[in-house]
Amino acid sequence: xxxxxxxxxxxxxxxRSKFAYLTTVNKDNEPETRAMLNLYNREQYPTLEKLLPFxxxxxxxxxxxxxxxxKEIESNTKSCVYFVIEIDWHGIMLNGDIEIVKDQDIxxxxxxxxxxxxxxxxxxxxxxxxxxxxxxxxxxxKGWTGREKIRFEIKK
Numbered sequence: 584x585x586x587x588x589x590x591x592x593x594x595x596x597x598x599r600s601k602f603a604y605l606t607t608v609n610k611d612n613e614p615e616t617r618a619m620l621n622l623y624n625r626e627q628y629p630t631l632e633k634l635l636p637f638x639x640x641x642x643x644x645x646x647x648x649x650x651x652x653x654k655e656i657e658s659n660t661k662s663c664v665y666f667v668i669e670i671d672w673h674g675i676m677l678n679g680d681i682e683i684v685k686d687q688d689i690x691x692x693x694x695x696x697x698x699x700x701x702x703x704x705x706x707x708x709x710x711x712x713x714x715x716x717x718x719x720x721x722x723x724x725k726g727w728t729g730r731e732k733i734r735f736e737i738k739k
Contacts, residue, residue, distance in 0.1 A: 584728070589735045590638060592728055596675050597637045598625045600666035605644060605719075607652050607681065608659040615655065619644050621666070622693065634692055640721035640737050642677060643684070643693065647701065648715040656681050662719055675726035675733075677719065684716040 584592070603621040606614050622628050622644070623637050635643060642664050646652060656662070662681035667674040684690070687709075693716060694709035702711040724735040 584731070584733060586735065589724075589733050592673070592733070593675050593724055593726065593735070594637050596666050596668055596673050596726070597621075597623045597642075599668050600624060601627070603642065603644065604665040604667075605652070605681075605717075606663050606665070607655040608661055609651075609655050610658065612659075615652070616665075617652070619646070619664075628695070630695075631693065640677060640679075640724070642719045642721070643689075644717040644719070645693065645698065646715050646717055648713045652717075653683065653715065656683060656717065664719055672727065672729050675724050677721035677724050679719055679721040679723075679737075681717055681719040684718050686716075690714065690716050 600621050601624060602618040604616055605619045606616040609615050622631050622635055623642070625632055660680040660682060663676050663678040665674060665676045691709045694714070698714075699707045702713050704711045704713060721737050723737055724733070726733045
């Protein structure tokens with residue numbers, strides 16, 4: 584596949600995948616994977632399309648500040664995320680480094696009112712102390728198109 588075809592394929596997978604499967608490294612240096620909300624799914628989050636285009640190869644996530652993954656990320660920024668379209672056997676993995684985003688403006692812009700069920704503070708909005716944003720910046724992408732393996736190096 585040509586690079587332009589790989590980018591189109593990756594965009595399709597990321598924007599159609601129901602979930603994002605995020606892997607971090609725990610204190611014992613072992614990988615831990617969990618399903619996350621896919622903020623790039625255009626059906627689930629149409630209001631975020633302009634704010635979160637794909638590419639660039641930076642993937643944002645929401646999470647609870649109190650979650651174990653926050654400590655894992657503070658100790659080891661190596662991470663990857665996997666997106667999949669199960670029915671088509673299409674999948675891609677973005678591998679890179681993840682960081683905790685402190686910018687209140689980004690937190691406010693990403694906030695969705697239906698997320699209040701995940702947070703228990705009285706604020707019930709983006710100022711909830713248990714609401715955090717993560718950003719994975721990819722170095723490369725690997726995947727399966729249903730016909731062939733792909734690998735795409737991110738030019739920085």
